[in-house]
Ligand SMILES: Nc1ncnc2c1ncn2[C@@H]1O[C@H](COP(=O)(O)OP(=O)(O)O)[C@@H](O)[C@H]1O
């Protein structure tokens with residue numbers, strides 16, 4: 001199948017998702033379940049990478065800025081802006097594409113291969129609405145929240161690493177944080193987060209939902225879905241930056 | 246009564262059903278036999294609407310499947326039972342929740358009514374104490390009993 005066949009099938013899947021839920025209460029339960037799975041399930045990894053990416057950017061920025069003409073507080077500014085603009089949304093979402101994406105693809109793939117999706121269809125349940133919609137909704141709600149958390153923890157990690165390595169004091173860091181701050185950067189970063197959240201959930205859902213074959217194919221399509229999601233994230237990252245900055 | 250005429254279905258260039266016709270009369274048991282991979286499951290899935298045949302017509306009690314609205318199809322499907330080769334139980338739910346699921350989805354019965362129904366069903370298939378077990382913990386035959 002070529003690219004346009006996949007794209008068409010993907011768009012039809014998204015369209016097929018919009019139908020009236022058979023039972024609002026069960027759908028709500030499924031949505032909450034997915035929020036816990038996707039959101040709380042990824043908190044640990046998000047915390048760890050955020051702290052470290054902040055710490056590393058402080059140390060490396062300091063290493064590159066050797067001129068005595070530039071004040072130390074500039075380091076904090078640079079760390080703040082790279083964390084908010086790029087690291088928190090993009091890096092975190094790339095990692096989440098692996099964590100959440102492979103989970104969604106293999107969960108749906110397993111349901112497809114073991115005929116659980118067929119069984120739901122026989123009962124007269126719209127499986128696109130029941131299985132895919134709650135996952136996408138949960139990702140769109142929880143992933144931007146994790147990106148905000150990553151911004152805070154990333155900056156905190158940078159602040160801690162700066163003082164621990166004797167590069168700059170926490171006071172200087174805090175001063176730098178408040179210099180020429182642009183609130184739009186946060187807005188832009190959240191626009192990215194919402195976009196990526198949609199891809200992280202919908203692309204693996206497509207690959208999982210339409211899997212054919214057995215357990216071997218589930219693994220293969222889950223890997224493929226992660227690769228495709230990462231490429232789409234990087235591509236849309238570039239397009240959004242070119243369009244909005 | 247289910248009647249199908251000249252059903253054709255292929256996957257890519259692999260022809261699975263090549264003009265199958267038959268009338269299944271009410272009250273009679275019909276048996277489909279064939280070697281593994283000959284298309285028994287594909288035929289069944291066409292009959293319940295999980296696959297769209299490439300050609301041919303399926304008529305349920307005089308109404309053609311193609312003439313039915315999406316709502317008619319849903320109602321029809323709820324009257325059809327199908328036993329899947331892989332049992333198709335939800336691995337993440339207990340046996341009790343598996344049986345309760347369609348009741349949760351389509352009825353407004355109270356929980357105790359639903360549990361009562363679950364126990365009736367389990368008793369009938371001699372799986373009385375399996376309520377809280379997960380599908381992975383029961384044997385193949387026991388699984389089929391709960392579908
Ligand atoms: N979704 C599908 N996509 C492609 N080929 C399929 C699909 N489902 C079944 N087939 C092919 O159709 C043939 C008949 O399969 P099936 O009806 O499952 O056989 P059986 O008679 O053993 O139940 C097999 O050769 C299988 O490879």
Ligand SMILES: [Mg+2]
Pocket residue numbers: 285286287330
């Ligand atoms: Mg079969």
